[in-house]
Amino acid sequence: MATALTDKLSRLVKEMRGQARITESNVQDMLREVRMALLEADVALPVVRDFIARVKEKALGQEVMGSLSPGQALVGIVSKELAATMGEGVSDINLAAQPPAVILMAGLQGAGKTTTTAKLAKHLIEKRKKKVLTVSGDVYRPAAIEQLKVVTKQAGAEWFPSTPDQKPADIARAALDYAKRHFFDVLLVDTAGRLAIDEALMNEIKELHAILKPIETLFVVDAMQGQDAVNTAKAFKEALPLTGIILTKTDGDSRGGAALSVRQITGAPIKFSGTSEKLDGLEVFDAERHAGRILGMGDIVALVEQMASGVNMAEAQKLAAKIKSGDGFDLNDFLSQLQQMKSMGGLSSLLDKLPTQMAAKAGSIDMDKAEKDMKRKEGIILSMTPLERRKPELIKATRKRRIAAGSGVHVQEVNRLLNEFEQMQGMMKKMKGSGMMKMMKRMGG
Numbered sequence: 225m226a227t228a229l230t231d232k233l234s235r236l237v238k239e240m241r242g243q244a245r246i247t248e249s250n251v252q253d254m255l256r257e258v259r260m261a262l263l264e265a266d267v268a269l270p271v272v273r274d275f276i277a278r279v280k281e282k283a284l285g286q287e288v289m290g291s292l293s294p295g296q297a298l299v300g301i302v303s304k305e306l307a308a309t310m311g312e313g314v315s316d317i318n319l320a321a322q323p324p325a326v327i328l329m330a331g332l333q334g335a336g337k338t339t340t341t342a343k344l345a346k347h348l349i350e351k352r353k354k355k356v357l358t359v360s361g362d363v364y365r366p367a368a369i370e371q372l373k374v375v376t377k378q379a380g381a382e383w384f385p386s387t388p389d390q391k392p393a394d395i396a397r398a399a400l401d402y403a404k405r406h407f408f409d410v411l412l413v414d415t416a417g418r419l420a421i422d423e424a425l426m427n428e429i430k431e432l433h434a435i436l437k438p439i440e441t442l443f444v445v446d447a448m449q450g451q452d453a454v455n456t457a458k459a460f461k462e463a464l465p466l467t468g469i470i471l472t473k474t475d476g477d478s479r480g481g482a483a484l485s486v487r488q489i490t491g492a493p494i495k496f497s498g499t500s501e502k503l504d505g506l507e508v509f510d511a512e513r514h515a516g517r518i519l520g521m522g523d524i525v526a527l528v529e530q531m532a533s534g535v536n537m538a539e540a541q542k543l544a545a546k547i548k549s550g551d552g553f554d555l556n557d558f559l560s561q562l563q564q565m566k567s568m569g570g571l572s573s574l575l576d577k578l579p580t581q582m583a584a585k586a587g588s589i590d591m592d593k594a595e596k597d598m599k600r601k602e603g604i605i606l607s608m609t610p611l612e613r614r615k616p617e618l619i620k621a622t623r624k625r626r627i628a629a630g631s632g633v634h635v636q637e638v639n640r641l642l643n644e645f646e647q648m649q650g651m652m653k654k655m656k657g658s659g660m661m662k663m664m665k666r667m668g669g
């Protein structure tokens with residue numbers, strides 16, 4: 225999913241560059257690509273339809289903000305909508321209940337319920353320092369009870385015995401009672417799954433829910449299920465008030481569409497993803513990061529937005545006009561460049577938002593030093609009079625000493641800044657009407 229969608233979107237961004245506005249027709253083109261990519265990623269059709277409709281509504285007629293091209297603006301909208309559909313941020317297990325906090329695990333057979341129960345036990349013990357008890361209500365498969373016993377031990381939790389001749393409801397009551405009397409913080413209840421949804425199974429788990437009153441009812445679903453995950457999710461959502469989803473086998477899933485489908489169908493947050501068969505193969509699900517990963521662009525959208533909000537459009541346009549008219553680039557322009565950079569949150573904040581590849585390249589730069597350097601330069605220019613800023617050629621030895629004293633630097637630094645400025649001025653003259661001009665124009669909207 226990641227690559228397909230990213231490639232298509234970045235191609236569209238290129239194609240749409242230069243168009244000033246998001247229009248009905250360029251939105252249609254882009255949405256067609258997004259739709260294809262989502263379907264290829266195995267997102268269920270009704271979910272794709274809803275998603276596209278929401279993006280379209282948000283995109284149509286929108287002015288392109290700041291320096292964004294329409295393509296980038298649309299990527300921004302798609303990415304935000306993906307993140308919103310995926311849910312916000314990170315949500316760990318809720319344990320805010322009178323102990324024991326009961327967690328009910330629901331899902332089809334083979335989804336990974338038993339394995340995930342043990343993974344969760346390990347997570348709660350190690351990360352949240354809880355005392356955890358597990359119990360299996362799967363009276364149809366003795367092997368399942370045995371399996372839970374084994375993995376519970378591996379996880380370092382305690383296992384409550386159950387046998388195939390018991391009723392799941394009785395097991396639940398007994399385990400709850402035991403957990404209370406032995407001061408367990410958490411009771412994890414693994415349940416029976418079937419290969420397909422059936423009514424008896426749903427009634428049984430509803431009864432368990434009524435007895436246990438779990439604080440978390442987690443739907444465990446196999447990411448490889450793709451389109452089928454939707455039907456399963458629908459059935460479980462109708463039967464139970466789901467509080468969260470755990471998406472298993474994401475290590476084997478190359479397409480990732482199930483996350484979007486299941487989240488949209490159930491409305492419940494995806495709390496964890498399973499990333500291996502081992503008990504440490506459980507990751508807290510970060511919705512925003514996942515959405516970003518689907519777009520494969522790091523935080524590029526945030527970066528573009530930050531630039532758009534940070535750049536003072538009026539200033540950028542004035543500068544562009546100046547260069548065009550050949551009016552000359554003076555120290556005021558130099559200062560305003562420095563200040564714009566600062567208003568974008570500084571260099572390191574920009575660097576943080578770059579996709580990893582780009583950031584790695586920029587990583588060799590000492591950001592701290594570069595930022596301090598920028599601040600000193602700003603200070604030097606601010607110590608000049610307006611006349612000096614307009615006519616830097618006036619700045620001779622006496623003035624240099626005054627400026628250095630005023631900004632608390634050595635005279636050499638004032639010299640260095642003036643040299644740098646001269647170089648830049650020379651560059652600006654050469655660039656008049658060429659590449660830089662176009663860039664400024666784009667920045668100026």
Ligand code: GDP
Pocket residue numbers: 331332333334335336337338339340417472473474475476497498499500501505
């Ligand atoms: P249950 O029937 O729902 O209890 O499913 P199990 O816990 O028995 O898991 C079914 C199979 O999926 C087992 O072979 C697990 O090892 C495997 N499994 C579970 N979660 C993951 C996961 O996140 N990644 C991978 N690769 N395998 C998993």
